[in-house]
Amino acid sequence: MSANAERWVCARSRRLSRFIHxxxxxxxxxxxxxxxxxxxxxxxxxxxxxxxxxxxERPVCMTNCPTLIVxxxxxxxxxxxxxKKLTRYLNWIGVPTKEFNVGQYxxxxxxxxxxxxxxxxxxxxxxxxxxxxxLSALNDVRQYLSVEGGQVAVFDATNxxxxxxxxxxxxAEQNGYRVFFVESVCEDPEVIAQNIVQxxxxxxDYIDCNSDEAIKDFMKRIKCYESSYQPLDExxxxxxxxxxxxxxxxRYLVNRVVDHVQSRIVYYLMNIxxxxxxxxxxxxxxxxxxxxxxxxxxxxxxxxGKEFAKRLxxxxxxxxxxxxxxxxxxxxxxxxxxxxxxxxxxxxxxxxEIDAGVCEEMxxxxxxxxxxxxxxxxxxxxxxxxxxxxxxxxxLVQRLEPVIMELExxxxxxxxxxxxVLRCLLAYFLDKTADELPYLKCPLHTVLKLTPVAYGCxxxxxxxxxxxxxxxxxxxxxxxxxxxxxxALQTVPAHF
Amino acid sequence: MELPQLEHTRLRRHDSAASVxxxxxxPTMIVxxxxxxxxxxxxxKKLTRYLNWIGVPTKMFNVGQYxxxxxxxxxNFEFFKPDNEEAMKIRxxxxxxxxxxxxxYFTKEQGQVAVFDATNxxxxxxxxxLSFAMEMGYKVFFVESICDDPExxxxxxxxxxxxxxxxxxxxxxxxxxxxxxRIDCYRASYMPIDDxxxxxxxxxxxxxxxxRYLVNRVQDHIQSRIVYYLMNIxxxxxxxxxxxxxxxxxxxxxxxxxxxxxxxxxxxxxxxxxxxxxxxxxxxxxxxxxxxxxxxQTxxxxxxxxxxxxxxxEIDAGVCEELxxxxxxxxxxxxxxxxxxxxxxxxxxxxxxxxxLVHRLEPVIMELExxxxxxxxxxxxVMRCLLAYFLDKPADELPYLRCPLHTVLKLTPIAYGCxVESFFLNIEAxxxxxxxxxxxxxxxxxxxALQTVPDHI
Numbered sequence: 001m002s003a004n005a006e007r008w009v010c011a012r013s014r015r016l017s018r019f020i021h022x023x024x025x026x027x028x029x030x031x032x033x034x035x036x037x038x039x040x041x042x043x044x045x046x047x048x049x050x051x052x053x054x055x056x057e058r059p060v061c062m063t064n065c066p067t068l069i070v071x072x073x074x075x076x077x078x079x080x081x082x083x084k085k086l087t088r089y090l091n092w093i094g095v096p097t098k099e100f101n102v103g104q105y106x107x108x109x110x111x112x113x114x115x116x117x118x119x120x121x122x123x124x125x126x127x128x129x130x131x132x133x134x135l136s137a138l139n140d141v142r143q144y145l146s147v148e149g150g151q152v153a154v155f156d157a158t159n160x161x162x163x164x165x166x167x168x169x170x171x172a173e174q175n176g177y178r179v180f181f182v183e184s185v186c187e188d189p190e191v192i193a194q195n196i197v198q199x200x201x202x203x204x205d206y207i208d209c210n211s212d213e214a215i216k217d218f219m220k221r222i223k224c225y226e227s228s229y230q231p232l233d234e235x236x237x238x239x240x241x242x243x244x245x246x247x248x249x250x251r252y253l254v255n256r257v258v259d260h261v262q263s264r265i266v267y268y269l270m271n272i273x274x275x276x277x278x279x280x281x282x283x284x285x286x287x288x289x290x291x292x293x294x295x296x297x298x299x300x301x302x303x304x305g306k307e308f309a310k311r312l313x314x315x316x317x318x319x320x321x322x323x324x325x326x327x328x329x330x331x332x333x334x335x336x337x338x339x340x341x342x343x344x345x346x347x348x349x350x351x352x353e354i355d356a357g358v359c360e361e362m363x364x365x366x367x368x369x370x371x372x373x374x375x376x377x378x379x380x381x382x383x384x385x386x387x388x389x390x391x392x393x394x395x396l397v398q399r400l401e402p403v404i405m406e407l408e409x410x411x412x413x414x415x416x417x418x419x420x421v422l423r424c425l426l427a428y429f430l431d432k433t434a435d436e437l438p439y440l441k442c443p444l445h446t447v448l449k450l451t452p453v454a455y456g457c458x459x460x461x462x463x464x465x466x467x468x469x470x471x472x473x474x475x476x477x478x479x480x481x482x483x484x485x486x487x488a489l490q491t492v493p494a495h496f
Numbered sequence: 497m498e499l500p501q502l503e504h505t506r507l508r509r510h511d512s513a514a515s516v517x518x519x520x521x522x523p524t525m526i527v528x529x530x531x532x533x534x535x536x537x538x539x540x541k542k543l544t545r546y547l548n549w550i551g552v553p554t555k556m557f558n559v560g561q562y563x564x565x566x567x568x569x570x571x572n573f574e575f576f577k578p579d580n581e582e583a584m585k586i587r588x589x590x591x592x593x594x595x596x597x598x599x600x601y602f603t604k605e606q607g608q609v610a611v612f613d614a615t616n617x618x619x620x621x622x623x624x625x626l627s628f629a630m631e632m633g634y635k636v637f638f639v640e641s642i643c644d645d646p647e648x649x650x651x652x653x654x655x656x657x658x659x660x661x662x663x664x665x666x667x668x669x670x671x672x673x674x675x676x677x678r679i680d681c682y683r684a685s686y687m688p689i690d691d692x693x694x695x696x697x698x699x700x701x702x703x704x705x706x707x708r709y710l711v712n713r714v715q716d717h718i719q720s721r722i723v724y725y726l727m728n729i730x731x732x733x734x735x736x737x738x739x740x741x742x743x744x745x746x747x748x749x750x751x752x753x754x755x756x757x758x759x760x761x762x763x764x765x766x767x768x769x770x771x772x773x774x775x776x777x778x779x780x781x782x783x784x785x786x787x788x789x790x791x792x793q794t795x796x797x798x799x800x801x802x803x804x805x806x807x808x809x810e811i812d813a814g815v816c817e818e819l820x821x822x823x824x825x826x827x828x829x830x831x832x833x834x835x836x837x838x839x840x841x842x843x844x845x846x847x848x849x850x851x852x853l854v855h856r857l858e859p860v861i862m863e864l865e866x867x868x869x870x871x872x873x874x875x876x877x878v879m880r881c882l883l884a885y886f887l888d889k890p891a892d893e894l895p896y897l898r899c900p901l902h903t904v905l906k907l908t909p910i911a912y913g914c915x916v917e918s919f920f921l922n923i924e925a926x927x928x929x930x931x932x933x934x935x936x937x938x939x940x941x942x943x944x945a946l947q948t949v950p951d952h953i
Contacts, residue, residue: 238708251695254709257727260866267724270714349852360846395806409717 066145067261068172069154070165072183074229075222076195078248079184082269083156084455086182089268092428093401094394095261096150100141102157105133113205116220121228134164138171146175152261153177160229162236169240180262181242182269183232191248192222199454249273268405274452277411278321279429281422282447284333285309286468289361290444293469293495296353296360301336304466308445309340311464315447316341316414325413327351327403334416345416350399353418357390364473364492368485375488379479382438393438396424404428419471422448429457439475444468469495522635523602524718526611527625529640531686532679533652535705536641539726540613541912543639546725549885550858551851552608552718555601559614562590570662573674576681591621595628602634609718610634617686626697637719638699639726640689648705649679656911705731725862731909734868735778736886738879739904741790742766743925746818747901750926750952753810753817758793761923765902766797768921772904773798773871782870784808784860791873802873807856810875814847821930821949825942832945836936839895850895853881861885876928879905886914896932901925926952 069086071079083099090097107113109129118126134157144150159165165181172179186192196218200206206214232242234253243266244253252270257263285305289297301309316324326343328334329351338345359367359374367375371388378385386392391399400421407413407425415425419442427437429450442448445468449460470493478487526543528536540556547554564570566586575583591614601607616622622638629636643649653675657663663671689699691710700723701710709727714720742762746754758766773781783800785791786808795802816824816831824832828845835842843849848856857878864870864882872882876899884894886907899905902925906917927950935944 234708250713251691252709252711254711254727256707260863263728263866266727270711270723271720349855398806406717409720 064151066150066177067152067259068141068145068168068177068179069152069265070159070168070179070181071154071156072159072165072181072232072242073185074160074225075158076192076200076218077184077186078195078274079158079182080156080199081195081274081455082182082184082245083154085272086265086268087152087154088428088431089404090152090265091431091433092397092404094397095152097152097154098144098150099154099156100137100144102130102134102137102155105137106130107204109133116217116224119221119224121224134167138168142171142175145177158225160225160231162230178258178262179241180265181232181240182265183242183244185231185244185246186248188247202454243269245269268408271405271408273409275411277413277452279407279412279450280316280319280321280324280414280447281425281450282312282414282416283418283422283442283444284328284331284337284416285312285466286444287333290469290471291496293363293365293493294361295364296356296362298331298333300332304445304468305333305337306340308464308466308468309337311445311466312337312447313341315462315464319449321412321414323412325410326416327413328416329353329418329421331418334418337416348403350403351415351417351421354393354396354420355387355390357387359387359390363495365489368488372485372488373481376479376481376483379475379488382475383434393420393424394434396420400424400428430459431456441472444471469493522633523607524609524635524637525598525625525629526609526722527616527622527636527638528611528613529616529622529638529689529699530642531617531682532615533649533657533675534641534643535652535702535731536615536639537613537656538652538731538912539639539641539702539729540611542729543722543725544609544611545885545888546861547609547722548888548890549854549861551854553606554609554611555605555607556611556613557594557598557601559587559591559594559612562594563587564661566590573678573681576678578681578685591624595625599632602632615682617682619687622689635715635719636698637715637722638689638697639722640699640701642688642701642703643705645704659911700726702726725865728862728865730866732868734870734909736864736869736907737773737776737778737781737871737904738882738899738907739769739794739871739873740875740879740899740901741785741788741794741873742769742923743901744790747926747928748953750820750822750950751818752821753813755788755790757789761902761925762790762794763797765921765923765925766794768902768923769794769904770798772919772921776906778869778871780869782867783873784870785873786810786875786878788875791875794873805860807860808872808874808878811850811853811877812844812847814844816844816847820952822946825945829942829945830938833936833938833940836932836945839932840891850877850881851891853877857881857885887916888913898929901928926950 069083071083073079080101080103083101087097087099106129109132110118117123120126137155137157141153141155145153155168159168159181169179193215196215197211200218201211201214206217209217232240232244234255238255241256241258241262242253243255246252249270249272252266254266257266285301285308287305288299288302289295290305291302324343326338326341326345328338328345328347330347330349331352334351335347356362359371362370364375374388378387383393386395403415404425407415417425420438422442423437423440426432426440426442426448432440443463445464445466447462447464449462451458451460472493474491476483476487476490478484478490526540528540530536537558537560540558544554544556563586566589567575574580577583594612594614598610598612601610612625614621616625616638626636650672653672657675658668658671663674666674689697689701691712695712698713698715698719700712703709706727706729709723711723714723742758742765744754744762745756745759746752747762748759781800783795783798783802785795785802785804787804787806788809791808792804813819816828819827821832831845835844840850843852860872861882864872872879874882877895879899880894880897883889883897883899883905889897900920902921902923904919904921906919908915908917929950931948933940933944933947935947
């Protein structure tokens with residue numbers, strides 16, 4: 001292996017430590033024996049067959065080679081919705097992912113969108129520009145996956161012709177990427193109309209049109225693609241890895257899933273839905289330990305906490321939610337909060353607060369006194385820092401992944417949890433980075449209502465007007481291990 | 497990746513004790529569909545084993561078994577000819593009997609999932625099952641296995657049919673010949689699930705041993721998990737090696753938990769393990785450890801790349817971490833007794849239970865299913881959970897499975913189960929296995945409590 005490739009391999013392995021976290025593994029020790037990896041890649045393709053088929057000669061590809069997800073489908077089939085959601089999910093679980101929307105590139109190139117005529121199959125000028133844009137996007141994909149250490153790139157475009165897909169496959173082969181197609185097929189005119197209304201009307205392309213004009217133009221745009229659309233074919237494309245999503249998830253066709261990432265992507269895609277619903281997130285009512293400024297533990301509600309629970313009950317009744325599911329952790333304070341609601345609820349151990357290990361039930365002042373070094377290290381990298389004999393936010397995210405998956409499957413849910421847990425869940429829904437996550441503001445006695453809308457999530461915050469201590473400790477200015485006690489305790493919120 | 501924490505969904509009702517977890521509201525029938533030798537029983541058994549392990553009470557109902565009990569002696573394939581009226585009557589009766597037992601399982605035994613393993617190749621048969629389920633309020637999920645690769649089918653027949661009671665007295669060629677004609681009997685009337693006509697049904701179609709899947713109308717959580725599981729299993733031959741870390745310093749002192757390094761004997765074991773693994777000449781072996789020193793040190797001696805999983809960490813003994821059993825008895829005698837009463841569900845204060853461990857290990861199992869040759873270096877309680885999954889041990893037996901130090905277990909899937917080979921690598925180590933004592937009453941005296949504690953320094 002050339003020296004450059006070796007260095008690339010070592011650099012990859014450091015970045016791979018994020019990918020490996022996918023399944024709870026820590027940093028991989030340096031990759032050795034590249035030939036082993038090649039073998040592993042080969043057997044990966046041949047899963048489930050007794051006879052070894054002749055794989056085409058492919059360049060050396062590590063077992064954890066980057067994945068290129070390629071969307072396929074007519075306009076208004078939910079490709080961008082899926083791309084964005086998938087990207088958000090993969091980033092949240094620690095797989096560096098980025099989406100590349102070819103429409104964006106086209107908008108940058110063209111500046112002004114006139115009409116659907118641009119998309120006519122006989123518009124040579126248009127075709128040239130569109131091809132250019134696709135290649136430009138692929139170039140950026142290469143930059144992201146091979147140079148910047150990205151793990152997954154989502155190539156979001158119609159990719160409706162076999163020809164275009166062939167180009168992408170060749171590009172991926174040249175660069176050692178695995179390709180996974182995600183095709184969305186839908187013929188339900190209501191769903192398509194709904195999509196157009198939700199996301200196309202707000203689109204820069206139609207900024208100066210009124211709704212009717214925009215819809216008419218967009219329908220003609222779709223027509224331009226229809227005649228040349230070659231869906232993934234069960235026979236012709238039997239060697240490709242793909243999932244075909246039909247009728248917004250009523251039916252799926254899954255072909256040749258070759259590795260772990262693809263398996264997880266398929267599982268995720270099969271669990272999401274677009275039925276309108278809301279997710280309510282809140283913390284337990286104020287607890288006795290909260291009042292004392294102590295972290296963790298398993299205490300019961302203070303009087304104010306109980307008052308909050310009562311207000312929460314009224315709030316929910318006012319919201320008039322259909323079939324609300326209520327989830328709590330297995331700690332007293334969330335259970336007590338739910339009990340006051342007087343409805344049935346489910347307890348999840350996964351929703352338990354972050355385990356602060358040796359620091360459980362301490363005040364920040366005590367942590368500074370007993371473990372000043374740990375305290376500083378935590379401020380330096382709050383996301384990855386793991387309390388001795390405890391957990392990190394990173395561990396929390398891992399632990400919460402099944403909760404997220406089940407939240408995706410469900411409809412209206414109220415989750416009564418804890419500060420760190422709420423931060424992790426919120427970061428998932430609002431696409432916050434690992435740096436921001438541990439500092440998201442999740443005050444007591446406040447309910448967040450999240451409603452999926454267009455490509456994202458609408459957030460409404462309801463403070464239920466019951467006083468509570470503030471438990472938010474922002475990152476202090478000085479995170480140096482030699483800092484003074486005042487510097488360390490600069491941002492500790494007031495308590496008894 | 498973890499899947500939802502189902503075993504801790506305790507629906508709280510003000511009145512009920514509700515200690516049985518509620519995963520799904522109505523019972524689910526999984527109905528297999530496919531010609532003979534398509535892997536239906538293989539899938540049924542595996543799925544049943546998996547669901548039971550994660551805490552979903554599941555039972556398999558193999559209609560062929562009912563037929564063998566009704567007919568006693570199998571003569572030849574003529575029994576299965578579509579024009580054999582006498583046989584048709586018997587076969588129909590067997591299916592009906594099996595359905596009756598399914599209903600009993602759900603109502604009397606609190607079952608959650610029943611796997612109805614039969615060919616179910618005609619629309620008529622499936623219609624009978626569907627109306628039965630509708631009448632009883634059960635959900636139905638079909639699993640159809642479609643395969644036309646003659647090599648795979650031949651391999652299936654070799655692996656499982658020759659051992660079948662039907663062919664106990666035949667030689668291989670006769671059996672093969674007869675079985676092939678048996679398949680032909682079904683072929684003519686085989687109506688696969690139709691994507692158009694059956695679009696309202698919930699099903700997964702598995703093509704060619706998993707190279708392709710068609711999934712239609714997944715209704716709920718349990719079906720979603722079943723689909724995920726089915727999409728991750730494979731039949732490529734491989735072996736899974738399970739071992740504990742080498743003897744640790746705390747092991748020697750008779751202390752549980754903690755995060756110490758290897759003792760000198762433990763180091764020797766690590767080297768012996770390296771030699772053993774090399775001798776096995778395994779293709780593309782993946783090595784997994786936990787995040788704890790003792791497993792990592794063991795893997796280091798192998799000199800190959802390994803991956804660390806936090807999920808493989810030993811059970812957290814909470815307040816009892818690093819104590820000896822004697823100290824636990826002294827400081828927490830009631831807890832000690834409660835643990836002996838129900839070792840599977842008992843959770844250490846501020847720690848975990850075996851039940852929690854199983855939940856934690858589910859993603860490990862899922863990834864083990866996806867992988868091929870793997871060596872897992874883990875811990876006693878963890879290894880018991882993994883072993884229970886592969887060898888289909890129930891929750892009562894799981895916490896008492898024998899997993900001694902310095903012994904490698906090699907598991908090789910064959911036919912419908914798992915072959916186990918045990919390799920003791922000849923390096924002495926303390927015994928860390930504590931059997932259930934006779935007296936588990938909280939009023940017992942210290943001698944009775946410590947009756948089964950193994951020796952230590």
